[in-house]
Amino acid sequence: MPSIKSRQNTGLHIPDPICRPGDEPDFSGLIIPEAGSVPRPNFDAEEQTLRSLPYGLIRTLDDKGEAKGDWQPNASLESLIIALKTMLLNRAFDAAMFAAQRQGKTSFFMKTSGEEALGAVPSLALRKDDMCFPTYRMVGWLLARGYPIIDLINQIYNNAEDPLKGRQLPILYSAREYGFYSLSGNVGSRIGHGVGWAMAKAYRGLDSLAMAVIGEGTTAEGDYHEALTFASVYKAPVILCVTNNQWAISTFSGIAGAEETTFAAQALGYGIPGLRVDGNDTLAVWSVLEWAAKRARAGLGATLIEFFTYRAEGHSTSDDPTKYRPKDEPTIWPLGDPVNRLKQYLTNQSAWDEKRHQEAISQAKLKVKKAAKAAEDIGILGTSKSDIEEMFKHVFEEPDWRIKEQVKEVGI
Amino acid sequence: MPSMNMIQALNSALDVMLERDPDVLIFGEDVGYFGGVFRVTDKLQQKHGLHRCFDAPISEGGIVSTAIGMGAEGLRPVVEIQFADYILPAYDQLVSEAARLRYRSGGDFTAPITVRSPYGGGIYGGQTHSQSPEAIFAHITGLKTVIPATPYDAKGLLISAIECNDPVIFLEPKRIYNGPFDGHHDRPLKSWKEHPQADVPEGHYIVPLGKSRVVREGSDVTVLAYGTMVYVAEAAISETSIDAELIDLRSIVPLDIDAIVTSVKKTGRCVIVHEASKFGGFGGELTALIEERCFYYLEAPTQRVAGWDTPYPHAFEWDYFPKPSRIVDALEKAIRV
Numbered sequence: 001m002p003s004i005k006s007r008q009n010t011g012l013h014i015p016d017p018i019c020r021p022g023d024e025p026d027f028s029g030l031i032i033p034e035a036g037s038v039p040r041p042n043f044d045a046e047e048q049t050l051r052s053l054p055y056g057l058i059r060t061l062d063d064k065g066e067a068k069g070d071w072q073p074n075a076s077l078e079s080l081i082i083a084l085k086t087m088l089l090n091r092a093f094d095a096a097m098f099a100a101q102r103q104g105k106t107s108f109f110m111k112t113s114g115e116e117a118l119g120a121v122p123s124l125a126l127r128k129d130d131m132c133f134p135t136y137r138m139v140g141w142l143l144a145r146g147y148p149i150i151d152l153i154n155q156i157y158n159n160a161e162d163p164l165k166g167r168q169l170p171i172l173y174s175a176r177e178y179g180f181y182s183l184s185g186n187v188g189s190r191i192g193h194g195v196g197w198a199m200a201k202a203y204r205g206l207d208s209l210a211m212a213v214i215g216e217g218t219t220a221e222g223d224y225h226e227a228l229t230f231a232s233v234y235k236a237p238v239i240l241c242v243t244n245n246q247w248a249i250s251t252f253s254g255i256a257g258a259e260e261t262t263f264a265a266q267a268l269g270y271g272i273p274g275l276r277v278d279g280n281d282t283l284a285v286w287s288v289l290e291w292a293a294k295r296a297r298a299g300l301g302a303t304l305i306e307f308f309t310y311r312a313e314g315h316s317t318s319d320d321p322t323k324y325r326p327k328d329e330p331t332i333w334p335l336g337d338p339v340n341r342l343k344q345y346l347t348n349q350s351a352w353d354e355k356r357h358q359e360a361i362s363q364a365k366l367k368v369k370k371a372a373k374a375a376e377d378i379g380i381l382g383t384s385k386s387d388i389e390e391m392f393k394h395v396f397e398e399p400d401w402r403i404k405e406q407v408k409e410v411g412i
Numbered sequence: 413m414p415s416m417n418m419i420q421a422l423n424s425a426l427d428v429m430l431e432r433d434p435d436v437l438i439f440g441e442d443v444g445y446f447g448g449v450f451r452v453t454d455k456l457q458q459k460h461g462l463h464r465c466f467d468a469p470i471s472e473g474g475i476v477s478t479a480i481g482m483g484a485e486g487l488r489p490v491v492e493i494q495f496a497d498y499i500l501p502a503y504d505q506l507v508s509e510a511a512r513l514r515y516r517s518g519g520d521f522t523a524p525i526t527v528r529s530p531y532g533g534g535i536y537g538g539q540t541h542s543q544s545p546e547a548i549f550a551h552i553t554g555l556k557t558v559i560p561a562t563p564y565d566a567k568g569l570l571i572s573a574i575e576c577n578d579p580v581i582f583l584e585p586k587r588i589y590n591g592p593f594d595g596h597h598d599r600p601l602k603s604w605k606e607h608p609q610a611d612v613p614e615g616h617y618i619v620p621l622g623k624s625r626v627v628r629e630g631s632d633v634t635v636l637a638y639g640t641m642v643y644v645a646e647a648a649i650s651e652t653s654i655d656a657e658l659i660d661l662r663s664i665v666p667l668d669i670d671a672i673v674t675s676v677k678k679t680g681r682c683v684i685v686h687e688a689s690k691f692g693g694f695g696g697e698l699t700a701l702i703e704e705r706c707f708y709y710l711e712a713p714t715q716r717v718a719g720w721d722t723p724y725p726h727a728f729e730w731d732y733f734p735k736p737s738r739i740v741d742a743l744e745k746a747i748r749v
């Protein structure tokens with residue numbers, strides 16, 4: 001039997017990030033092209049002509065907040081202001097709910113920090129009849145469409161007014177009317193539903209589409225590769241998105257394959273366009289979604305988009321990111337902060353200023369505070385919940401004898 | 413002997429096996445540098461090297477299928493599935509591959525893998541961090557399914573599982589990682605300190621697979637339980653004047669059928685307790701075995717206390733989780749006849 005020592009010199013490659021706690025954070029290895037340097041092809045370009053896109057990085061906003069190049073969205077300044085306000089609302093919401101979890105008002109919460117553009121922008125860029133198959137970091141989609149904040153908080157508190165009646169873990173919302181598919185705790189398993197939904201729309205001859213999102217860590221699941229296959233085979237009108245925020249809990253993106261290639265480049269193997277885009281650049285994000293949506297609605301099939309971003313805080317209320325990555329890493333992320341970058345752009349356009357920004361922050365906080373207070377008046381986890389019958393509802397359309405007997409046994 | 417909680421005991425088992433056997437290696441989501449979301453692999457990478465305990469892509473199917481390939485080659489991989497709820501993407505690999513590799517190749521290839529996974533409720537984990545999937549493994553011949561209930565057993569059973577030449581599903585009752593939990597969620601938390609079963613030897617020892625443990629001897633009724641429910645049942649028994657014999661099954665495959673039959677023949681009555689939903693649950697198999705083997709000794713129908721036949725509902729944690737009072741009712745029913 002070989003000694004343990006000799007096994008330590010094995011040829012097996014195990015990816016390991018260059019920085020861990022105690023190290024100087026280092027992003028010097030990232031190649032960040034100039035804003036505006038990637039040309040925008042026609043939306044109906046042949047896939048063969050698009051094969052360099054997955055290795056580039058589509059950026060529109062430069063360091064000074066100027067919009068460069070031809071990935072410019074067809075979005076008015078007013079709608080960009082709505083996007084900015086939504087991101088600020090998202091931030092206020094996250095801060096309040098994280099604190100609420102710490103105060104014991106609920107069991108669990110996850111923030112969106114650093115990725116706010118990726119909930120708000122698609123919600124505004126896509127149509128009301130499109131369906132989003134979101135990740136748990138996309139509450140911005142709902143906020144942008146005016147979903148009542150109090151209902152989000154009622155769900156998080158699982159109180160008597162929880163729209164999901166206490167059956168689901170906090171933040172795993174479902175809102176069909178708002179184009180937001182039911183979330184679940186198991187990652188990745190809805191991406192194929194997005195493809196199927198899109199196939200259904202095509203089958204009906206409609207031009208609405210689906211957007212299905214997955215974290216970069218979760219691209220390792222078979223579901224993702226199955227979804228890509230079906231999307232490609234049936235030219236489904238779906239936009240498949242990978243949110244590459246560099247971290248999957250404590251695991252860096254190298255463990256998901258990022259040492260070897262880009263996530264966008266996985267599109268090449270399936271023969272669909274792959275776009276890699278600066279996820280903290282609202283204009284670029286908006287623009288690539290428009291491009292992919294136009295293509296899908298024209299019957300030209302699916303696009304894979306990698307949103308290159310950074311998870312600026314912990315994975316959830318259950319972890320401490322300083323245990324696995326350098327403390328200062330978030331602050332030196334070279335692609336900046338989506339809110340600051342959009343603010344800078346809008347200010348340059350004379351559509352926004354510091355005073356309006358501060359007002360928007362105060363308004364966002366106030367809105368959340370009011371909703372949180374109203375939700376708390378109804379109750380928090382452990383002090384208020386739906387009727388116990390709700391535990392037994394919706395297992396089937398009609399309960400069978402087991403459920404009926406058990407309802408009796410509980411003594412309802 | 414050092415007092416360990418269940419996490420420390422499991423960590424110690426892994427540490428001992430990494431030290432003893434160069435063919436043992438560990439991988440799974442977040443198990444490397446970070447040491448796992450429940451810290452079971454804490455410091456093992458730092459101590460034994462990057463190649464012995466490392467992070468895996470988020471792909472339960474990939475984790476199990478590569479473990480099977482390594483096992484077939486001769487390694488002894490111990491993989492972690494972050495929550496038992498997330499084992500399902502690997503189910504095909506476990507059922508169609510790990511469980512049958514030995515059989516279909518006539519022993520030419522085997523899968524000596526251990527799949528560790530925290531399971532069970534009582535932690536406000538909602539639908540996807542609370543489930544008890546033991547029955548779907550018990551149903552598959554070729555898989556062993558082990559569930560420890562004490563730090564001492566956790567270590568000894570895990571070492572047995574790793575040394576076992578067959579695939580073992582090792583389900584860890586996460587609610588009792590840090591202390592025994594008797595189902596009274598409104599009472600102060602208990603820790604493992606002072607608990608006799610938390611005396612865990614430092615080095616190598618085993619608890620054999622398929623040997624149950626009598627937690628409490630008694631003559632009125634046999635209570636069969638495993639995992640967290642051992643403590644809930646113990647509390648329930650202590651709240652009655654019934655002299656119940658409580659058996660911790662420790663593993664459901666292999667099952668200690670002799671101990672079960674001997675006890676039920678002695679008491680003539682049986683109550684089975686598990687967290688998993690009732691219909692098609694492992695309690696059904698136990699009930700059938702008892703009926704087949706102890707029919708003429710039975711004084712009363714066997715009672716099952718289990719989760720309701722619904723998904724695990726977040727806000728209704730303590731309505732769903734089988735509580736001591738439900739076990740008390742079942743005990744009373746069992747001895748009434």
Ligand SMILES: Cc1ncc(C[n+]2csc(CCOP(=O)(O)OP(=O)(O)O)c2C)c(N)n1
Nearest residue numbers: 185186187215216217218247248249441498
């Ligand atoms: C099927 C499944 N496996 C494992 C988990 C545990 N888990 C929850 S989130 C997560 C990390 C996901 O990382 P990523 O996809 O990169 O998304 P991010 O959290 O970074 O947004 C893991 C492993 C899960 N929820 N579901």
